[in-house]
Amino acid sequence: MVKKYRKNAKGYLRAGKIYQLMGNDLKARQFYEAGLRNVDKNDKLQSVMKQMHETVSGRLSKREKARSGETLSDRNDSEPRNRQAFDVMQLPVEIIEIIFRYLPFNQLVRLQNVSKSWRMFMLNNPTVWSVLDFRKCDRKSIRCSTLRKCLHRAQGSVSELYLYNIWPRDASIIGNEIVPYLMTARLQVLHVDFNINVFLSSNRGHAMADTQWRAFRNLTVLKLGGCEALESKELVKLICQSTFPSLCLLHFYGSALTRPKSFPTLSKWENNFKPSNLRSLIIENSGAGMIAHTEDLVAFLTLHPHLISLSLSHFVVSNSASTNRFVDLATITPHLVQLSLIHSLFTSTPTVPPSCQKFAIPDSCLKPRTTTRQNNGVEVYSDDSFCVANPDEYRNLRHLDISSNTTLTDQDFLGVLSRCDGTLLQRLDMNACPKITAGRVSQVAEMCPALRVLLVGQNSWLTDAALAALHGLRELEYLDISSTDVTFTGLLLYFAGSDIDANGKRIPLTTLAARIQERVNRYRTSGDIGLRLPLKTLVMNSCTGVSLQSSNWIRSLGIHVEHDLSSMYDYTNKNKKKRNL
Numbered sequence: 162m163v164k165k166y167r168k169n170a171k172g173y174l175r176a177g178k179i180y181q182l183m184g185n186d187l188k189a190r191q192f193y194e195a196g197l198r199n200v201d202k203n204d205k206l207q208s209v210m211k212q213m214h215e216t217v218s219g220r221l222s223k224r225e226k227a228r229s230g231e232t233l234s235d236r237n238d239s240e241p242r243n244r245q246a247f248d249v250m251q252l253p254v255e256i257i258e259i260i261f262r263y264l265p266f267n268q269l270v271r272l273q274n275v276s277k278s279w280r281m282f283m284l285n286n287p288t289v290w291s292v293l294d295f296r297k298c299d300r301k302s303i304r305c306s307t308l309r310k311c312l313h314r315a316q317g318s319v320s321e322l323y324l325y326n327i328w329p330r331d332a333s334i335i336g337n338e339i340v341p342y343l344m345t346a347r348l349q350v351l352h353v354d355f356n357i358n359v360f361l362s363s364n365r366g367h368a369m370a371d372t373q374w375r376a377f378r379n380l381t382v383l384k385l386g387g388c389e390a391l392e393s394k395e396l397v398k399l400i401c402q403s404t405f406p407s408l409c410l411l412h413f414y415g416s417a418l419t420r421p422k423s424f425p426t427l428s429k430w431e432n433n434f435k436p437s438n439l440r441s442l443i444i445e446n447s448g449a450g451m452i453a454h455t456e457d458l459v460a461f462l463t464l465h466p467h468l469i470s471l472s473l474s475h476f477v478v479s480n481s482a483s484t485n486r487f488v489d490l491a492t493i494t495p496h497l498v499q500l501s502l503i504h505s506l507f508t509s510t511p512t513v514p515p516s517c518q519k520f521a522i523p524d525s526c527l528k529p530r531t532t533t534r535q536n537n538g539v540e541v542y543s544d545d546s547f548c549v550a551n552p553d554e555y556r557n558l559r560h561l562d563i564s565s566n567t568t569l570t571d572q573d574f575l576g577v578l579s580r581c582d583g584t585l586l587q588r589l590d591m592n593a594c595p596k597i598t599a600g601r602v603s604q605v606a607e608m609c610p611a612l613r614v615l616l617v618g619q620n621s622w623l624t625d626a627a628l629a630a631l632h633g634l635r636e637l638e639y640l641d642i643s644s645t646d647v648t649f650t651g652l653l654l655y656f657a658g659s660d661i662d663a664n665g666k667r668i669p670l671t672t673l674a675a676r677i678q679e680r681v682n683r684y685r686t687s688g689d690i691g692l693r694l695p696l697k698t699l700v701m702n703s704c705t706g707v708s709l710q711s712s713n714w715i716r717s718l719g720i721h722v723e724h725d726l727s728s729m730y731d732y733t734n735k736n737k738k739k740r741n742l
Contacts, residue, residue, distance in 0.1 A: 170196055170206035175253055177213060182251050190217045258288055266294040283314075290315040294323040296352075302328035308339065317345035323352040347379045354386040380405045388415035388422050388446050397425045401464050403435040414445040421477075422446070424453030427460035434464050441470040450475030455508065459488060468494040476505040487548055490514065501562075502527060515553040521562035523590070528569060530554065531576025555580040564592040564616065571601050578608045588614040592641070595620070599627035606633035618643035618700070625651030632658040634695075641700040648706035652715065653677065656694065674714070681718050696720055 173196030180189040193214035200207060252260075261269060269289065273280045283289050293311050295303045303326055312319065324339075383405065390396050391413060400411065415422070427434075442465060444451070455478055462468070471494065478488070488511035490497055499519040500511075510527045513520060520529070532543040533550040540550045555561075558581050563569055574597050578586075586609045591597065599622045605612075612634050617623055618641045628642065628651040653670060654660060656677050660668045668676075684692035699715060701707055702725040712724040 168199060168201055168204075170200045170204050170210055173200065174206060174210060174213065177217075179252065181217065186217045186221050190214065190221065193217065254286070257282065258286060261289050262292075265297065266292060267298050270298075287314060287316040287318045291318050292321040293319055294321065294325075295327070296323050296325045296354075298326070302326055304328060309342075312339070312342035315342075315346070317342070317347075319343075319346040319348060321350040322346075322348060323350075323354075325352070325354040327355065348377055349379055350382040350384075351377075351380060352382075352384040352386075377405060379407055381407050382410045382412075383408060384410075384412040384414070386414055388413045388444065388451060391425055391444070391451070392423060394425065394430075397427070398432065400437070401427070401432070401434040401461075403437050406438065408437065409440045410443075411439055411441070412443040412445070414443070415447055421449040422451045424451055424457050425461070426454070426457050428454070428456040436463075436467075437465050438467055439465040440467060442468055443470075443472045444474065444476070445472070446475035448475070450477055450504070452477050452479070454478070455480040455488060459493065462488075462490070462493045466494060466496075468497055470499040471497060472499070472501040472503070473505055474501075474503040476502070476507075478505070478507045480508055487512070489548065491551060491554070512548065512551065513554055515551065515556055517555075518557055519560040519562075520555065520558055521560070521590075522566070523562050524565040526568055527566075528573050529563070529577045529580075531573055531580065552580075556582050556585075558582070558586055560588040560590075561586060562588075562590040563594060564590045566594050567596065569594055570596045571598055574601060575604065575608075578605070581609070583609045584611050587611060590614075590616045591620075592616050593619040595622075598622055599624055602627040603630035603633075606631055610634065610636070612637055614639040616641040618645060618702075620645060623647060625654060628652070629654035629658070631655055637695055638697045639700075640696060640698070642704065643700055643702040645701075645704060646706055647701070647704055649708065649711040652699075652707065652711070656696075656718075677718070694718060694720065699723070 173192050177189040177192040177196075180186070180192065193210055196210050197207075197214065200210065261272075264272075269283075273283055290311055293308075293315070295308075305327065308324075308327060319342075322343075399405075400408075442462075453476060458478055462471075471490075487509055488507065490500065491512045491514040495514050495516070497514050497517055499521075500513055500517055501519070501521040501523075502511075502525055503521070504524040505522075506526055510522070510530055512530065522529070530542050530550075533540050534543050535541075542548050542550050555577065561577070561581065563574075563577070574591075574594075589605070589609060589612055597620070602617070602623070605615075610633070613636055615631070615634070615637055623642060623645040625648055628647050631637065631640070632655055650670060653673050657673050660670075660673055662668055680692050681694060683689070684694075698721045700723045701712070702723060704724070707724065709724070712722050716722050
């Protein structure tokens with residue numbers, strides 16, 4: 162304010178008051194003096210500024226007289242006593258509101274008990290209650306009356322609302338408490354952790370009609386607990402009719418249920434749906450999952466052509482005899498960047514557009530498309546005589562996740578890597594892939610030289626020789642070899658590359674370890690990047706072949722090591738019991 166309005170006394174008074182509260186009277190007097198010089202004499206606050214200047218000047222003069230007649234020890238003892246306590250509530254309102262925005266909601270509620278001035282300030286400033294987050298309120302049930310009070314204090318300024326653990330969960334009660342206040346709010350984030358039907362048209366309570374939902378045009382994030390919401394035709398129609406034009410993230414998540422849920426049969430609905438501007442779609446099932454038909458899933462995804470991220474969890478997708486069994490995401494979502502199919506079962510693996518950078522199919526019986534064949538002069542996929550093959554389908558992948566895949570063989574694995582650009586692929590997750598053999602590890606280093614993250618844990622085929630073949634990954638920063646039979650010898654071979662010298666003789670392990678340590682010391686003193694070990698994090702939990710002393714030696718090289726020894730001790734105790742028997 163002082164820079165923009167040099168002739169306005171408010172800026173000088175506010176700055177001087179702040180420095181007074183901070184205990185810096187000298188700086189406050191400088192602002193008052195500058196104000197007296199620059200502010201117009203006809204300003205109504207001129208007299209107030211003169212009075213503040215006299216007060217601060219008198220205080221400084223008394224301190225100077227007192228200091229002139231006392232010793233250094235007395236001065237050090239008296240200054241803390243004369244120092245005034247700093248009260249945040251005396252700061253300008255704008256600054257206090259900015260400070261409170263960085264506080265979690267549960268701490269914000271507790272601040273009401275600090276003092277009467279704090280409580281009055283929080284009750285009279287609705288913007289303080291713009292974010293109502295009940296997710297971390299001591300894990301206790303939140304009464305509807307408490308929710309009503311918070312919404313009333315916000316006075317329509319709520320921008321983020323996280324409804325979690327609200328009690329009682331009666332549709333009529335929650336509808337009566339929440340809906341009237343939400344109608345005047347401009348919500349941007351809405352997270353409902355219970356049945357969404359409390360907001361839908363109902364004969365009970367003040368549930369929201371379609372015209373009322375259209376008031377939420379600013380909603381950008383919608384997260385709904387319980388995937389049963391997808392079975393509600395009313396909610397699905399609201400989403401498909403583009404009721405929320407600003408919606409960017411839609412997230413459904415559910416709890417473990419024995420009854421499998423059904424995906425909405427959009428292909429049989431006679432409605433004029435509109436394409437949305439949705440960027441991210443997450444349907445996170447658990448337990449028995451969700452059953453869907455190909456035509457219904459395709460009909461739903463067609464309504465979101467601008468999707469960048471798509472994640473489906475615990476899906477079982479089947480098809481009827483009269484429809485195509487393939488999901489061509491390259492045509493439906495041409496801008497897709499991330500695709501995750503977690504523990505899902507499709508008739509065939511969906512095709513992805515060339516823009517895809519992350520392709521994850523963990524814990525799924527799916528194989529990426531690897532082989533093609535000629536069909537009347539047209540190159541098609543081997544498992545589909547109608548889908549034209551796209552040679553650039555996996556060309557831009559940065560992250561490939563095929564973990565816990567029990568059907569992927571060596572031929573399939575190499576076929577996937579051959580379709581990827583090795584200079585772009587930076588993360589490869591192949592944990593728990595039993596049908597891949599150790600002989601393919603060396604080819605990983607040749608085909609993917611730019612890898613930075615590699616996860617090969619929970620594989621019995623990973624031996625010391627296979628680990629040594631990864632020495633060619635010069636940019637590898639994160640390596641996970643948990644639950645494998647790798648020993649300290651294999652780790653030395655990985656760091657050194659080989660234990661054979663120029664004369665063809667085998668180098669002792671102690672000499673090999675000394676050379677690695679000497680290389681690290683030379684890098685620390687000279688700073689030569691060529692001597693640096695690229696690895697930064699090594700995860701080897703449940704690796705019983707590596708001792709605690711060996712893991713500490715690896716840490717001395719400047720590598721962060723995660724080595725859980727609990728399983729190792731259990732393993733050794735079992736062996737001791739067997740020997741005693």
